[in-house]
Amino acid sequence: MFGCLVAGRLLQTNLQQVDETHALFELPNASTINHVCVFLLGTMPFPDGYGATVHFHWPEKGFQLLGMLSNEKPSAIFRLRGTFTPSTTYGAFNAGQPTEASLPTDVTAILGLSVEPLDQIHAQMGSLPSFIAKPNQDPSKDPTVLAERIVKNLFNYLSSFTGGGPLTPDVAVPMGLIAKWYEGFMSKVKNSGVAFLEREQS
Structure with missing residues (x-):
């Protein structure tokens, strides 16, 4: 259902299912990643009224909400470098790792997807400082x-x-x-x- 593309790498479709509403992509050599694109493959739409939140996990730093996907917004590009703030973690993925360790130089990070009702997703999006709901954004x-x-x-x-x-x-x-x-x-x-x-x- 989902695809993931890191600039300069092959398209990833090796999605790992965690449960009925959660899945993830592993991102090796994460220290070299600046941007990642996540999108629907077009094989299966979301059920009516549903979408997915997108989360990024750096080892020992917890999960951070990046944004969302929906049938109306089937793709998104996220900037990863320099945007991680350990204080904004997501409990559905976060396994309680410590948040004070320094960042390793070469690690495998995780891009998590959580299928949720759109009203819950929009409520979460409102908490993102970078989220601006401007339909006519230039x-x-x-x-x-x-x-x-x-x-x-x-x-x-x-x-x-x-x-x-x-x-x-x-x-x-x-x-x-x-x-x-x-x-x-x-x-x-x-x-x-x-x-x-x-x-x-x-």
């Missing part, structure tokens, strides 16, 4: 929002060539398709800026 002023929308645009474009099936790591994508997407994408940016990315979110 992506050109936030590089993370802009990058997420560009990746989603490419993902949607490539998915249209799979005959309606999901885009998985086993699906070969000809480089010519990516070149064609790039030419069309840059043409739109030159003609109308990035406003079309905002329209694709609605």
Whole structure:
């Protein structure tokens, strides 16, 4: 149901199920990770009224809430480096590890996903200092929002060539398709800026 992509690495679909509503990805060599993208694979939507919170766990530091996914927001990019604050941990994943140890240089971190009702998710999102509920947020002023929308645009474009099936790591994508997407994408940016990315979110 979920995929995970760390910049410069292969797509991860090796999701480990913890229980009916919790799952995780292991992120080896976590000290080298700056950003991670998490998304729905398109094989199965959330049940109506449900989504997932996304949490990051650094060994001995507990889990920290990063953000959310839903059928309306099927992908998200999160900045990991320099954002961890041990005081904001999440009990459903947190096994009570100490929070004072210094960060190891090379560790395996965990990206946790918790399927929950959307009303509970939105309540949690409101507690994030970085969460701003602006439906008309200008992506050109936030590089993370802009990058997420560009990746989603490419993902949607490539998915249209799979005959309606999901885009998985086993699906070969000809480089010519990516070149064609790039030419069309840059043409739109030159003609109308990035406003079309905002329209694709609605």
